[in-house]
Amino acid sequence: xxxxxxxxxxxxxxxxxxxxxxxxxxxxxxxxxxxxxxxxxxxxxxxxxxxxxxxxxxxxxxxxxxxxxxxxxxxxxxxxxxxxxxxxxxxxxxxxxxxxxxxxxxxxxxxxxxxxxxxxxxxxxxxxxxxxxxxxxxxxxxxxxxxxxxxxxxxxxxxxxxxxxxxxxxxxxxxxxxxxxxxxxxxxxxxxxxxxxxxxxxxxxxxxxxxxxxxxxxxxxxxxxxxxxxxxxxxxxxxxxxxxxxxxxxxxxxxxxxxxxxxxxxxxxxxxxxxxxxxxxxxxxxxxxxxxxxxxxxxxxxxxxxxxxxxxxxxxxxxxxxxxxxxxxxxxxxxxxxxxxxxxxxxxxxxxxxxxxxxxxxxxxxxxxxxxxxxxxxxxxxxxxxxxxxxxxxxxxxxxxxxxxxxxxxxxxxxxxxxxxxxxxxxxxxxxxxxxxxxx
Numbered sequence: 001x002x003x004x005x006x007x008x009x010x011x012x013x014x015x016x017x018x019x020x021x022x023x024x025x026x027x028x029x030x031x032x033x034x035x036x037x038x039x040x041x042x043x044x045x046x047x048x049x050x051x052x053x054x055x056x057x058x059x060x061x062x063x064x065x066x067x068x069x070x071x072x073x074x075x076x077x078x079x080x081x082x083x084x085x086x087x088x089x090x091x092x093x094x095x096x097x098x099x100x101x102x103x104x105x106x107x108x109x110x111x112x113x114x115x116x117x118x119x120x121x122x123x124x125x126x127x128x129x130x131x132x133x134x135x136x137x138x139x140x141x142x143x144x145x146x147x148x149x150x151x152x153x154x155x156x157x158x159x160x161x162x163x164x165x166x167x168x169x170x171x172x173x174x175x176x177x178x179x180x181x182x183x184x185x186x187x188x189x190x191x192x193x194x195x196x197x198x199x200x201x202x203x204x205x206x207x208x209x210x211x212x213x214x215x216x217x218x219x220x221x222x223x224x225x226x227x228x229x230x231x232x233x234x235x236x237x238x239x240x241x242x243x244x245x246x247x248x249x250x251x252x253x254x255x256x257x258x259x260x261x262x263x264x265x266x267x268x269x270x271x272x273x274x275x276x277x278x279x280x281x282x283x284x285x286x287x288x289x290x291x292x293x294x295x296x297x298x299x300x301x302x303x304x305x306x307x308x309x310x311x312x313x314x315x316x317x318x319x320x321x322x323x324x325x326x327x328x329x330x331x332x333x334x335x336x337x338x339x340x341x342x343x344x345x346x347x348x349x350x351x352x353x354x355x356x357x358x359x360x361x362x363x364x365x366x367x368x369x370x371x372x373x374x375x376x377x378x379x380x381x382x383x384x385x386x387x388x389x390x391x392x393x394x395x396x397x398x399x400x401x402x403x404x405x406x407x408x409x410x411x412x413x414x415x416x417x418x419x420x421x422x423x424x425x426x427x428x429x430x431x432x433x434x435x436x437x438x439x440x
Contacts, residue, residue: 002120003053005155006033006075008167014057014075015159021084024061024091027161028103030288031057034154035120039127042146044139046131049124061087065096099312103160107292109285112277114170119195120153122173127151130175134204138179143211147177151195158290166286175200178375179211184388186210187355187375189232191282191415199413210354210376214388218379219437222392226350226406227432228343228380231414231424233373234330236356239419240367241398242272242325245298247307247317256367256399257304264302266398267405269334272299275423276327280413282421283327293323301333328422332408339409340426345383346407347428352378352385356394359418368397372438392434401432 006014011031018029033055040048060069061084068090072083127149138145150173157167173195179186186207190198229237249255257265276283276293286292289311298306306322314321337343344352354376362368373391380386411423 002035002051002153005035005153006031006055006157008157011155011157011159011167012165014080015165017077017080018059018084019161021081022059022061022088022161024063024088024161026062026102028060028062029057029157029159031157032154033156034152036150036152036154037122037124037127038148038150039124039131040148041131041135044135044145046128046135049127051124057083059083059087061091062100062102063088063091065098065100066091066094067097067100068092068094101311101315103162104164104290106163106165107286107290109166109168109292110277110294112168112283112285112293113279114168114193114282114284115153116171116194119151119171119173119193122151122195130200134177134200137204137208138177141179141208141212143179143181143208145177145179148174150174156284158286158288160290164290166290168285170284172282173198175203177204177207179207181211181215183217184211184214185375186212186214189415189417190413191421192280192413193282197280213385214376214378217377217388217390219390220379222434222436224431224433226347226428226430228340228347228350228352229427229429229432230340230352230354231412231426232355232416233353234424234427235414235416235419235422236359236371237369237396237401238330238398238424240359240361240369242328244367245306245308245325247309248313250307251313251317254365256365260304261307263304265304266299266302266402267332267334268302269332269405270299270302270402271297271331271333273297273329273331274323274325274327275329278327278329278423280423281327281329287323291321291323293326296322298325326420328424329411330422330424331411332405332425332427334405335407337407337409343407343409343426343428344380344385347380347383349382350380350428351389351432351434352376352380355416357418362395366397367399368395370395370435373434391438391440393436393438394433395435396433401429402427404430406430
C-alpha cells in the first residue's frame with residue numbers, strides 16, 4: 001500500500017520547526033518526497049517490481065557568506081535538530097563563498113499541469129497488464145524484449161527564513177522498450193504526467209519494426225552524409241547547446257556562444273523556448289533555488305535572444321535572474337512534413353538515425369560532442385528504407401549541423417537516458433559527420 005506523501009501543511013509545520021531551531025543568518029530548506037513503482041521486464045518476461053518511498057529534507061545554513069548544508073530522510077524533532085546542527089557547524093567551518101546570495105523573498109508561482117491522479121493510482125498489476133502486449137509483440141516476432149514500465153507520485157517544497165515558500169505535487173509515468181534480435185535492435189522511450197499518453201502501442205510497434213528492418217545490417221564507409229534524425233537523436237545532439245546559454249560563461253568568454261547575443265547561431269527557421277506549462281512536458285512551477293519558472297524564448301528564428309542568468313551573475317549585470325532552461329520546445333518554421341515516414345518518402349539518399357548513445361564532450365568551445373548511433377540505423381534510398389546499417393561513431397556540433405535544415409516535422413515528444421524530456425521535431429539535415437564505423 002502506498003504511503004501518504006508529505007502534505008503542504010506538514011511541510012509548512014516542518015519549516016516552522018526548523019526556523020525555530022536555527023541560529024543562522026539565513027536558513028534555506030528544500031524537501032522532496034515520492035512514491036515510485038518500477039516494473040522491469042527482460043527476456044520477454046517480468047523480472048522485478050520495486051516500490052520505493054523516498055523522502056528527503058535538506059537544510060542550508062549561512063553565516064554571512066559561509067554556508068553549510070545537511071540532509072535527512074526523517075522529520076522527527078530529534079532528526080531535525082541534528083540536521084540543523086550539522087548544517088550550522090559545517091557553515092562555521094567553511095570558507096566564504098564570494099558568490100553567495102541570500103534566499104529569495106516570497107515568490108508568485110504559476111500553476112503547471114504537473115499532476116495526474118490516474119498515474120498515481122496505477123498498481124503493480126496495472127503496470128503488468130500494460131506490459132503484457134509489449135512482451136507478446138516481441139515474442140511474436142522472435143525478438144527479445146526488455147525495458148521498464150513505471151509510475152510515481154511526488155511532492156517537493158522550498159522555503160527560507162526570508163519568507164520564501166513553495167510546494168508542488170506531480171506525477172510521472174514512463175515506458176521504455178529495447179527489442180533485440182541476433183544482430184539488430186529497435187528502441188523507444190517516453191515519459192508523461194498522464195499514464196494514458198505514453199503511446200505504448202504505437203511505440204512498441206515502431207521499436208519492433210525497427211528491430212526487424214535492421215536485421216543483417218550492411219556496413220558503409222564513415223564520412224559526411226545527409227541524415228534524418230528522429231526526435232530522440234535530435235535530443236542527444238542538441239542538448240549540449242542548452243548548457244551554453246549560461247550568462248556566466250558567456251561573459252567570461254569561454255562559452256561557444258560568447259559574443260553572439262543578437263546574432264544568428266542556427267538555421268533561420270529554428271526557435272528554442274522554455275514552456276513549463278506545456279502539458280506534454282515535465283515542467284515545474286519553480287526551480288531548485290525557489291525562482292519562479294516562466295515561458296522564455298532563448299533562440300528565435302535562429303537568433304540568440306536570451307541567456308540564463310544565475311542570481312549572482314544577474315546582480316552583476318543588473319538584470320532579472322532566470323531559471324535554467326527546462327521544459328524545452330524546439331520548433332522550425334521552414335519546410336514541414338507530417339511524420340518521420342514523410343521525411344523518408346521525400347529523401348533520395350540519407351541515413352536514418354533513431355538514437356545516440358554515450359554522448360560525451362570533445363570541445364566545449366564549439367560544442368563538438370561524440371557518441372554512437374544505436375537501436376535503429378538505416379540506409380534510405382529513393383524514399384524507402386533499404387537496409388539496416390552497422391552503427392557509427394559521430395563527431396558533431398549542434399552549431400554546425402543545425403546551421404542548415406532541409407525539412408522537419410512538428411515538435412514531438414523526445415526523451416533519452418541522457419536527456420530530459422523535450423518537444424523536438426525530426427529533422428532532415430544535409431550534412432552530418434559520421435566519423436567511424438563500430439563493430440555492431
